[in-house]
Amino acid sequence: MSINKVSILKSVDQNTFEGLKGYTSLAVIVDENTKRDCYPIVKDLLPEHLLIEVVSGEENKNLQTCQHIWHELTNAGFDRKAAVLDLGGGVIGDMGGFCASTYKRGVDFWQMPTTLLSQVDASVGGKLGIDFGKLKNHIGVFRIPDMVLVYPEFIKTLPQNELRSGFAEVIKHCLIADADHWKTVSAKPLTEQDLTTIIPHSINIKDGVVTSDPTEKGLRKILNYGHTIGHAIESYLLDIPGRKLLHGEAIAIGMIAEAYLSVKFTGLKEEELKEIQEYILSVYGKVEILESDLEHLYAYLLQDKKNSGKKLSFSLLSKIGDCTFDQFIEWNEIEEAIRYYIAL
Amino acid sequence: MSINKVSILKSVDQNTFEGLKGYTSLAVIVDENTKRDCYPIVKDLLPEHLLIEVVSGEENKNLQTCQHIWHELTNAGFDRKAAVLDLGGGVIGDMGGFCASTYKRGVDFWQMPTTLLSQVDASVGGKLGIDFGKLKNHIGVFRIPDMVLVYPEFIKTLPQNELRSGFAEVIKHCLIADADHWKTVSAKPLTEQDLTTIIPHSINIKDGVVTSDPTEKGLRKILNYGHTIGHAIESYLLDIPGRKLLHGEAIAIGMIAEAYLSVKFTGLKEEELKEIQEYILSVYGKVEILESDLEHLYAYLLQDKKNSGKKLSFSLLSKIGDCTFDQFIEWNEIEEAIRYYIAL
Structure with a gap:
């Protein structure tokens, strides 16, 4: 229930x-x-x-x-x-x-x-x-x-950029829990999505995860996929004039960088990374992140609520539709993942 | 448990x-x-x-x-x-x-x-x-x-007035839940109380009440005896120079005024009121409350968290050692109770 x-x-x-x-x-x-x-x-x-x-x-x-x-x-x-x-x-x-x-x-x-x-x-x-x-x-x-x-x-009543921001969570819910639905969703651009289907579907996935672990002791952490790096980017850019991102726009970047980490640490296939990255870039385009941003992002990452002690905690994909949690990753690996996004 | x-x-x-x-x-x-x-x-x-x-x-x-x-x-x-x-x-x-x-x-x-x-x-x-x-x-x-x-x-390590402030809750716990213990406690001045007995006794009473009703939907409200009027007095006098009271000093006044209301509305005997009032005055003395304070107190009473709509909610004694809750009392009655204290 x-x-x-x-x-x-x-x-x-x-x-x-x-x-x-x-x-x-x-x-x-x-x-x-x-x-x-x-x-x-x-x-x-x-x-x-x-x-x-x-x-x-x-x-x-x-x-x-x-x-x-x-x-x-x-x-x-x-x-x-x-x-x-x-x-x-x-x-x-x-x-x-x-x-x-x-x-x-x-x-x-x-x-x-x-x-x-x-x-x-x-x-x-x-x-x-x-x-x-x-x-x-x-x-x-x-x-x-x-x-x-x-x-x-x-x-x-929503402006298009707000709709696109919310759509990042729809993408995330598919990636962490439903490979079939990912196929359906990723086959179409945002403008052609059927909202009356994807809204209840997304709520259902989140509801199931949250009900099994309300206070995020374990499984609920999979909802953080894309959010460790995404949140740091969102927070850091929040009041830099002209660079502010909406939540989903930042999470979109986070999902690509964390898919890169997933290939390295949790067995996501290289071609799945490409598939994820291509679809996300087709919807959100590429956001400019600078070399000089990296040290600031590190400072924000250290404040992440999901950390335990000095370890940086991630939820990463083992394949499309399946997510693991409590993956503790060092900063140099995270930096590499953000640089991967920068180089796209 | x-x-x-x-x-x-x-x-x-x-x-x-x-x-x-x-x-x-x-x-x-x-x-x-x-x-x-x-x-x-x-x-x-x-x-x-x-x-x-x-x-x-x-x-x-x-x-x-x-x-x-x-x-x-x-x-x-x-x-x-x-x-x-x-x-x-x-x-x-x-x-x-x-x-x-x-x-x-x-x-x-x-x-x-x-x-x-x-x-x-x-x-x-x-x-x-x-x-x-x-x-x-x-x-x-x-x-x-x-x-x-x-x-x-x-x-x-406590100053005497702080000790006396805390003692008001000990008195309250006896009055709402333990007539025998009230007899023991009220037979002695504060200086002669056995703290190693009264502390665990008081905690026990509170623990029992709170465990049966953690979020104050019902029974827990009896812990508010003395606190509806007491809190209003405490809040109002908080930053009037020279008139600030410690919590228990204000609750002591509240317990007398609310014992007066208990006689009127919930069957406390006149002689029980006298007994309560004599002991409390012997410990706390009499605090000056002015006619001109009454309207201010009314404003504070209206903000009490225990109110429901425009009704002022009280927990009142039916006898020493027994307390009722959800007693809704009009301002003119409350005013009379505070005047009763003023006239002591």
Whole structure:
């Protein structure tokens, strides 16, 4: 049985938010984008609520914005039997969920993810938190949302680059757990993908993994494939003018570099690496990473939450559709893998 | 079976901290008082560790101090398999536990409470958090410490007023759950109490209540006796020059006012109220509360975490040794109870 309560919606109507009626108060957290594109679709279906608006963007997923949210809940007199609905992408979900989980030691919260990335990834599994300085998700908690409502229609409001960012997690889910689905997906460009199929498929894979290991003691680590190097790149480029990447764009690079490591350490075939790299480059193109970036990336890698002591922990592919975890790799090997990407 | 892992120590030696040796790193959080009085007693028995010092006092139990702690852990490269030992009173325990529970989504933490108050109350039960503005414990989580080491010897380093503050929770535990023990305790002044008996007794009562209801859905609420009014008084007086009260001093007032409400609403006998009030006044004396304080107290009461909607929730005595919860009382009645205390 799944620990995640996920409902995939073909439409939204009077019954969609029935479960929110029993709370003493309700807050809906949005950013300027979801306020414009998504909130109008659900506004009249929701029980009476307080609308809390935050500014979009990973750079605002911090303690300062949390304080704004906690202040709004406090000023409106929200008690422990209140609830929060996060209407947005990963930033709103992670941060709104963290704020709800810590307000008066925790009130219920629902996630209504509005991006492909958050629908197939962030909303499932209960990882909540905020960035701290430049460290991603450095402060947070594990807590499963009381409900996750996935409405694929929202995806239509997304800019193309956001859609592409989320698609990286779809690719990852195929690579770590479903070789057949990888064949289907990798046969088509992003524009021709069938979202109504790939969204539930991706959620299913993540749900299965997370349910078997909610707090990432073991198997759940396979979801980190592409993320050790990807996160370091994402964090480092976050506030370098003109070089900022979306999450999935960074993970795409990470998946190629970590596929290279997989060939070296866990038995992925050379031709599988080529297949992965060709498809990813066809969707994401090539991002310029410089020699001089390497030392900075090393500093970020050392802060990775998955490390144990001084060892750098990776989840690597043994073949397409199968992933191992707890692979501890030295920096010189990692450097070589990033240089492999640079040289493509 | 208890959910709390509590060990009451007759002495400290090489084996006391054996369980801390398996972690990748260890941080010990102290304030200037516990650094002077308690840390020297355990320093050489502890594995290699990072000492993190914070400034003592409820006024520093806030997000700013948390950021200091998170920064120290981050700068020292602590990973997810690191641990934190909180060596101090309730402030260090609540805040250090909260920081540990949210650092990289949670590392293990041990509590080593150094005050009577934290030994018999704060360290048991997993309520963690910080104040937010003037609101006590407004941001936090529930998480049971991985170990609580109670060393009654530490109490000897306490100033008398701190000892008296902690004693209020001992009184409370008797009043809500053990009429016989109340007779024993209330027959003697504080200076003649046998701490080696009352500390384990108090921990036992709290442990039993918390184990049956960890997240305060029901029975655990009886631990709030004296705390609804007491917390409001404590919060309000916190930064009024010359009027600040220690936690137990405020709870002592709350227990008298709420015993008054208990006579009115839950069947406590008039003579039991007198008995409670006489003993508490003999230990704590009378604190001046002004007519003009009442409206401020009302504002604080409305922010109480225990409220549901606009109702003010109380735990009240049905007799000495027995407590009820979910008693919803109107402000005019509460005002009358505080006036009763004022007029004593």
